[in-house]
Amino acid sequence: MSQFKRRDFLKISAGLAAEAAGPLIWVKDAHAQWNSAPEKDARLRVLRWSRFVQGDIDQYMANVKKFEAKYGIPVRVDNESWEDVRPKAAVAANTGAGPDIILGTNDDANLYPDKLVDVTDLANYLGKKYGGFYAACEAYLRPDGKRWIGIPLGAAGSMMVYRESALKAAGFTSFPKDTDSFLKMMKALKDKGTPGGFALGHATGDANTWCHWLVWSFGGKMVDKSNKVVIDSPETIKALEYSRELYGTFVPGTLSWLDPNNNKAFLDGQISVTNNGISIYYAAKNSQDPKIKELVPDINHAEYPVGPAGVGTAFHLFLNQMIFKYTKYPKAAKEFIRFMMEEEQYGPWMQAGIGYVAHPLAAYAKNPIWTSDPKHTPYRDVVKNMRPAGYEGKLGYASAGALADFIIVDMVAEAASGAKSPKEAAERAQKRAERYYKV
């Protein structure tokens, strides 16, 4: 066993050294070579999350067809609602039967790292060729700092979505860059009768992303580096006090909001600011309703403001690609992922979704989708700037469980709505989280 580990280590360190020596700015590396002939008579089953925007699945399937034509390998793609992929993937890992490749979310791969095919070679190849993977990818998919247990697909970015006209009317020429002016803007918007609104119900996507940003932006965090729960901290309490003020500026009803609510309210003109993927803009652009179409020039996007922590603290839905060890065709599976990640396929796919999924590879920042419409640009760097779930600890069952149990969202909702004092809310979150991180 120890021998195996050492040999493994040597192999990986060699890979690391090679990577470190690679150029920092993207130059198509002539040495990035890939040789992995798929198994004979291979066939693949892929399970992925259902599309958020139509363009995604259309282009994804077009790429799959291309792969099938090129390699003669039939690929069956199944779609499931993204929240249902997690339990299915876990069961597949446990029982050793199921799709060969699963496109999962957040820390899925960290729940069963030993059930996944080592894809270090592929990650090294892609990293070398396309300027390297962003740091957050490593937290998720290279947990021991050596072995890659999955290939990053990107992240569905969550950004501030706002109406330019409303901001102007409230006296703001651009979206605030720090939390203090953000609060001022929210107050001004409320006074003008064009309030903002952020989900505080059990909205897995929208509520989790903005509530994590808020807590982090004041320096609060669920756990420290050693996975010790430290959510009940003065920083968190500051964040919660801020949330109380912020909540006063929201449109009524946000405590009940699930993921679709803010989209509906925004497109109906009832709110002027929220946090969301690029899907609101996408929906407006592709709408047949002239009233909604009118919104297009007025919608814009901005990064989350920076708080007292002094750095960007955005949280996004991370997307991965995992190959399971039980697959009979690991080489074909790797080849499939490589094919889909190559620029010829990935570029058009990212464009078809107008950047709903942002790239994990540095070189793809040059893709024209990010500049063809300046309103896409804020979504460009989501993977580059994102913080992984369970910051600043290790990912695994504890981080996944705490996220799924809405500990952070409930805490913010309790404090923001005044149902509990910031101190009480933080204490309760601490107690709930300690259960997951087993104290």
Next chain:
Amino acid sequence: MKQLLENKNALGLLFMLPAGALLLVFLTYPLGLGTWLGFTDAKIGRAGEWVGLENFQFLIGDSVAQLSLFNTLFYTVVASVLKFGLGLWLALLLNEHLPFKSLIRAVVLLPFIVPTALSAIAFWWIYDSQFSVVSWALTRLGLIHQYIDFLGEPWLARLSVTAANIWRGVPFVAISLLAGLQTISPSLYEASSIDGATPWQQFWHVTLPMLTPIIAVVMTFSVLFTFTDFQLIYVLTRGGPLNATHLMATLSFQRGIPGGAIGEGAALAMLMVPFLLAAILFSYFGLQRRAWQQGGGDK
């Protein structure tokens, strides 16, 4: 072989075998597995180890689990009582001679026929904090000036989901009780009216006692369905706001499946069993007592 097939007992066993196997595979095994999981620290994707009562001990001290128990009891008691009252009332009305009787009966059944997920989505719109038709109508009438936050305020949310459950459950109670009403012999009413009984006395001394057996069955089912409700909550609130509408079933799912802690989720589901058993036992040993049915008390 031939002898065996002619043996009544052996043949009986043989015929029971398929049903027995089905029950064993699809009922006993999952229930047993669920019970077992409740005593382990199993995660989805990882077999667990026996931890004894740890999950239960934690859940008893867990404020969210306590709240979900309260919510479940509140939801079940309020919804069941109102469903019974409204259902019985509706059944009595439908039992009268009405024009278009069968059409009305069919219409009454509609809420029960519509798939719960679909009616829940309809309620989701009705209760929406921005688009609620109720709020819209009331503002238009000038009765309110701000939209009602049906699902955003903890107590209002509890009452709103309960109301949606009642809407869905009343037809089941009404139609079942109507079937029961129609089995009551008219001669009993004739006899009682000859004796000078008022309609109220007829209801109290003829209808209700005759209806008790069916009430027992219908209400047992109704309580079981309500106590274990999941779809309505999952579509409307996912347990929010501030966990005010989390039922034990939805919390068990949240912890067990998306949260991955299947052991804890199973334990939470197991905690529902004593309450369900109590409801069943009450119905069987209480409401089905002959003495009660005949209008008497315990001797």
